[in-house]
Amino acid sequence: MSKFKRMNKIFSGGLFVLMAGALLTGCADNILGGGGSPAGGGSAGPPVVTSVNPANGATKVAINRHITATFNKAMKPATLSSATFTVTGPGTTSVSGSVSYSGLTATFVPINALTASTGYTATVMTGARDLAGDPLASNYVWHFTTGTLVAQAPVYLGSANSFVVLAGSTVTNTGPTILNGDLGLSPGVSTSITGFPPGIVNGVVYSGVTSPAGQAKIDLTNAYTDAASRSTAPVTVTADLGGTTVYPGLYVSGSSMGITGDLTLDAQGDSEAVFIFQMPSSTLTTAVGSPTVVGSQVILTNGAKASNVYWQVGSSATIGAYSIFKGNILSDASISLGTGATLEGRALTHSGAVTLLSNTLTLPAP
Numbered sequence: 001m002s003k004f005k006r007m008n009k010i011f012s013g014g015l016f017v018l019m020a021g022a023l024l025t026g027c028a029d030n031i032l033g034g035g036g037s038p039a040g041g042g043s044a045g046p047p048v049v050t051s052v053n054p055a056n057g058a059t060k061v062a063i064n065r066h067i068t069a070t071f072n073k074a075m076k077p078a079t080l081s082s083a084t085f086t087v088t089g090p091g092t093t094s095v096s097g098s099v100s101y102s103g104l105t106a107t108f109v110p111i112n113a114l115t116a117s118t119g120y121t122a123t124v125m126t127g128a129r130d131l132a133g134d135p136l137a138s139n140y141v142w143h144f145t146t147g148t149l150v151a152q153a154p155v156y157l158g159s160a161n162s163f164v165v166l167a168g169s170t171v172t173n174t175g176p177t178i179l180n181g182d183l184g185l186s187p188g189v190s191t192s193i194t195g196f197p198p199g200i201v202n203g204v205v206y207s208g209v210t211s212p213a214g215q216a217k218i219d220l221t222n223a224y225t226d227a228a229s230r231s232t233a234p235v236t237v238t239a240d241l242g243g244t245t246v247y248p249g250l251y252v253s254g255s256s257m258g259i260t261g262d263l264t265l266d267a268q269g270d271s272e273a274v275f276i277f278q279m280p281s282s283t284l285t286t287a288v289g290s291p292t293v294v295g296s297q298v299i300l301t302n303g304a305k306a307s308n309v310y311w312q313v314g315s316s317a318t319i320g321a322y323s324i325f326k327g328n329i330l331s332d333a334s335i336s337l338g339t340g341a342t343l344e345g346r347a348l349t350h351s352g353a354v355t356l357l358s359n360t361l362t363l364p365a366p
Contacts, residue, residue, distance in 0.1 A: 047130040048072045049140040052122065055269035055302075060147030060247045063116055065270070067108040069124050069140065076129050077101045082108075084127040089120030116148045149249035150233035152274040155226050155310045157328070158219030159212060160348055164203065164361045166216055167335075168351040173199040175339075175358030181346075182206065184213030199356065220348050224330045227312035230276055237277075242287070242296065248273035256282040259296040265326075267304035274308045275327070281314040284329070288338060289322030295341070298326040306344040306364035316352070319343065326364075337361075 053068045054061045067087055080101045085108050087095040097110040106124070114120065124140040160166055164181025169188050173195025182203040185193055190207040206213035234252045242260035248267060257279045267273035277284075289295030300306060309327030311317065317331045321338030327345045329335055334352035337343065343361045347354050 046134045046137045047075060047128070049124055049136070052140075052142050053270055054144040056142035056144070058144040058268045060149065061114075061144050061268060062149050062151035062248055063113045063146050064110075064151050065114070065146075067110075067122050068105050069122075070105045071130075072104070074104065074131050075101060075106070076131055076133070079127055079129040080106045084125045085123070086125070087120055087122050090115065090118050095120070113150075114146050116146055119143060119145045147247065148233070149235065149247055151248055151270075152230065152232070152250055152276050154274050154308055155223050155276070155328070155330075156219075157223050157346075157348075158216070160216040160220045160223060160346070162203070162363070163213070163216055163348065164343075164346055164363050165354050165356075166213065166220060166346070166348045167354040168217070168349060170194070170353040171356070172353065173356040175356075176200070177356045177358055178360045179203060180361065181363035182212075184211070184216055186211065186213040186217045195356070217350070220330065221350060223348075224312065224332065224350055227276055227310050227330055228278065228280065228314075230278070234278075246275065248275055250276045250278070252278045252280075253282065257284050259286045259298070259323075261287065262297045262299055264299045264301055265304045265309060267300075267302045269302050271303040271305060272308065273304060274310070275304070276310045276312065278312045279314050280312075283315045284311055284313045284317040284331075286318070286320040286323040286325065286341075288320035289340075291322065291340065293322065295320040295323035295338070297324040300326055307366055309345065317347075321357075328364075 049069050050072045051070045054065060081099050082097060085099045085106055087097060087108055089095065095110050097108050100107050121141060121143050126135045126139060129135045162182045163184045164179050165171060166184040170192040171183065171185055175198065177199035179201045183201050183205045185207040187209045188207060193207060208214060230250050234250045237251045237253050239253060239255050240258045240260050241263045245264040245266050265275050286296035306326040311327055311329045313329060313331040316333045317329050317335045319325050319337045319341045322340040325343045329347050331349040335347045335349050336355040337357060337359045339357045341359050344364050347361060
């Protein structure tokens with residue numbers, strides 16, 4: 001055999017090996033889902049519960065709470081049911097309920113309200129499987145204790161949702177106020193909005209009943225009525241909430257409500273927890289501070305969000321100078337913020353004025 005023929009034969013054999021290797025690599029990628037992952041997506045290995053709600057060890061859990069478990073990968077919906085996701089309590093008594101699955105989260109919804117002040121155990125069993133058919137390595141178990149409160153649904157703000165300030169008669173500002181959201185006035189007109197500049201609006205300014213502010217006022221009226229009419233499992237509170245910690249629920253004051261010092265809102269690990277404070281015919285007032293001393297402060301903890309806090313004020317709200325306030329203020333009359341006060345939330349008044357004085361107001365994260 002000539003030297004040329006021998007080289008050609010070697011080259012052809014080598015090319016075949018290279019092509020075969022490439023084909024095998026491609027097949028392996030298809031089998032593994034590319035990048036070494038199992039077909040069907042998700043990470044290799046058995047599925048894992050990454051978070052639960054209520055959290056393990058949570059107390060004062062609302063008696064109408066849904067119980068959720070979130071996984072690290074997509075699961076087979078058919079393997080998540082009341083047979084593989086269970087709740088028991090008190091003791092080993094089974095809680096009747098239904099299970100649904102969406103995204104990466106399974107939700108157990110009890111048919112009836114849980115018993116107040118009672119310990120419960122939730123379990124996701126190894127019958128729960130991912131898309132590749134892999135089960136949990138072991139049962140995932142956690143415990144929580146109910147309180148006496150009933151979880152509230154959010155108050156629907158409609159088109160008022162984009163407004164950080166919405167007023168009826170006037171909006172008056174003095175100093176370098178910053179509004180991070182829309183500013184609206186209705187039925188008042190644009191000439192009744194003053195102090196911008198020096199104030200800055202990082203949003204859109206609307207005025208008049210035919211503008212988006214007009215529809216927002218209609219939606220605000222509906223939201224105010226909704227918040228004021230909530231009546232399920234109310235908790236009567238004292239006139240001053242300063243120095244206290246409250247949990248998700250409905251709180252009602254028969255007189256004016258004040259905050260002297262800090263008020264802590266504890267969501268107990270539930271990022272969807274709702275807090276509603278009703279002052280049917282009274283005022284909301286916080287303490288006055290100084291440039292070096294905070295007036296009053298609303299503190300959000302354990303997943304509480306400003307977007308899910310509602311202050312229904314039957315008269316006027318006054319946020320004292322240098323206070324740090326959180327939540328949506330729905331006032332029937334007026335809202336005023338003292339010098340340097342900040343608000344993560346919304347200042348929404350049905351008929352009156354909003355008065356600002358070197359403040360920062362920011363729409364809350366959803």
